[in-house]
Amino acid sequence: MKKELTRQRYLDLYYFMRLNRAVEDMMVKLFRQNKIVGGLYSSLGQEAISVGTAYALEKKDWLAPMIRNIGALLVKGVRPRDIFMQHMAKYDSPTKGKDGTSHFGDLDDLHIVSPISMLGDLIPVMTGVAMAGRYLGQKIVAMTWIGDGGSSTGVFHEGLNFAAVQKAPFVLILENNLWAYSTPVRKQVPLEDLADRAKAYGIDSYIVDGNDVVAVYSTAKEAVDRARAGEGPILIEAKSFRRMGHAQHDPAEYVPKEMRAYWEARDPIALYERFLSSEKLLDARSKQEIEEKINTLLAKEREFAENSPMPPAELAETGVYCTGDDCHKIRAKWERPIAEVTPPRSSVEPVWTVAGFGSGKGSGGANAPIHFGDTQPAEAKRAEARKPAVKAPAKVAPKKTVKAAPASASRKARR
């Protein structure tokens, strides 16, 4: 870690890492009291990644978390009560009990897209967000996370390749915590550095120590700035370790003791505290103030969450469709002149040009041959071409030779 930020930023990073851990500690207690309905997934030891990367975003930017990115949600402005209530399936939770964990979002205000359990799907979705932001002239960056395990999905490839081709302002954090449930990374990917995957897409990548929050933040900030400047998507591999099992039920006995000991000694919050006190950015008193602030906040948030009721059963039947206009309030927020994307200014020569490749155009016209479906137009065109040239002056548009089919044309009749 090196000193390069303002004091406030250093303390923000510290606050959010502590908050992240405290929120999860409290959820472990709730889990043991059977107040958490489903599974509980821990980001213990990976807080620097969630916090450091999300802290590099601006308010207008978009993010989509994975299951362990509670810290990123907190940085973006999600209240701890919402995270508690999601896990407890409460009626006042963002999804009103319809889904749990970090599976919620906020399109209008916080610009958070909800994840689903299938890994990698967020990559094309956030590519689309990035493309839409660029199209609307918003100068936003979209960010999401993927694990070492999730980086082997097909949609990781499709999404990152599409983002790269489109030069979308998109930052992908590859959180390498060495374990995908019980399977070690070496059994998933035959690479030392997962950042090498970026080469396949012709995009830039960084490797960062995921337990060094300052390094994570600085790297993410540089990547976000570059993506915003139009340099295209960037992949950051943050190397870390999953200290808990896949979820609360999993004691993770498959993890070698030495490996766990190594990473426990590199706890990101403890490392950061040492740095902050050596740089005289944090003394015992301000540390205590932060702890008290978090404890007071979380006591209140937990109380609110516990007092929230379970959703009424009939809610299960509602909301499959958006009906009426009230349920869709999202409007395209144009920050560029609409005239730029509407005719006549949007009109172009339909010709592609690729450096070193040349250029080309489509084969068009009403009688253009099409893929399976109907060979009649092409046949008619050939018949037309066989006619003597004098009968068809060059300037005259070709006659329509396709016969109108009767409305009740059947396959049999047309064969």
Place this chain on the structure above:
Amino acid sequence: MPKTNGAGPNSSASNGSQVTFLEAIKQAMFEEMERDPAVILMGEDVGVYGGAFKTSEGLLERFGWERVIDTPISESAIIGAACGMSYCGLRPICEMQFIDFIVCAFNQITNFVAKGHYLWNAPAPMVVRGPSGGGVHGGPFHSANPEMYFVHTPGLKVIYPSTPYDAKGLLKAAVRDNNPVLFFEHKFLYRRIKGELPAGDYTVPIGKAVVRREGKHLTILSYAAMMHTSLEAAAALEKEGIEAEVIDLRTLLPLDEETILNSVKKTNKCLVVHEDTKTGGIAGEIAAILFEKAFDDLDGPLMRVTSLDTPVPYAPTLEEYFLPNAKKIFSTAKELARY
């Protein structure tokens, strides 16, 4: 009414005249993109080439590279990106070059796009459209009717039109709908079916079936290409003194139960014709609805004429055997009429 500047399909000139099914789809996209700059088109070869079936020809020329986007061969990326765009207020149309390939994006559609509104109040106003159906010797991977995978997915709307008028009006309605809509275009109809389109803007309501031919002896429910085949069979049945009522379902999700029930309560007999394979086809769902809501009105079993429970075979002899046709509908309807 949208103005056109020469490039692209000229709506003004086409309206009031006979246009093909394909042209109707092109007009719908053209007019919606003209009307609303939030509408964009994405897909494989949709830009410079104008689409494998030329349904998007002229759109790039008029609306430019930012709104007509040629993509890599990545159906999940197309659907996923469209979903992300819809979260930002855009209304993307995705083309699947052949609708067979929609299953490559199955997870993205069924788990991400379809569940968003229910789970976290995130509507995804987007359209996925593409050429479907057989009868053109496309073989097992270019002839599919995969609509029922998606009819089984709450959160989606599924449209499968049979006429140029409906294709245009329903596609426009789909673009304006606040939910994800899958729009199946039977490729057999693209250039074989023509129809007159009214001048000016219009939409056709999603979720409404239409009676194509009135009759009192039995009801034939169908959609897409088989709607035309069913009408042909109905004409032949008339000569035998059997008056079949032919209903075009148009939308499969949500299904217009009211129109179905009204007709069956009148005719007391129901035959469902679809090009989709038999097991798990919409006919089974309709049978269940009739048993639940019109059991006392039925004077005969629900019958169905469908494709075989096999992949779509390639050879013309095999495919012809595989598909329903007017003769099969005719003989099944006669059998049903005897009850």
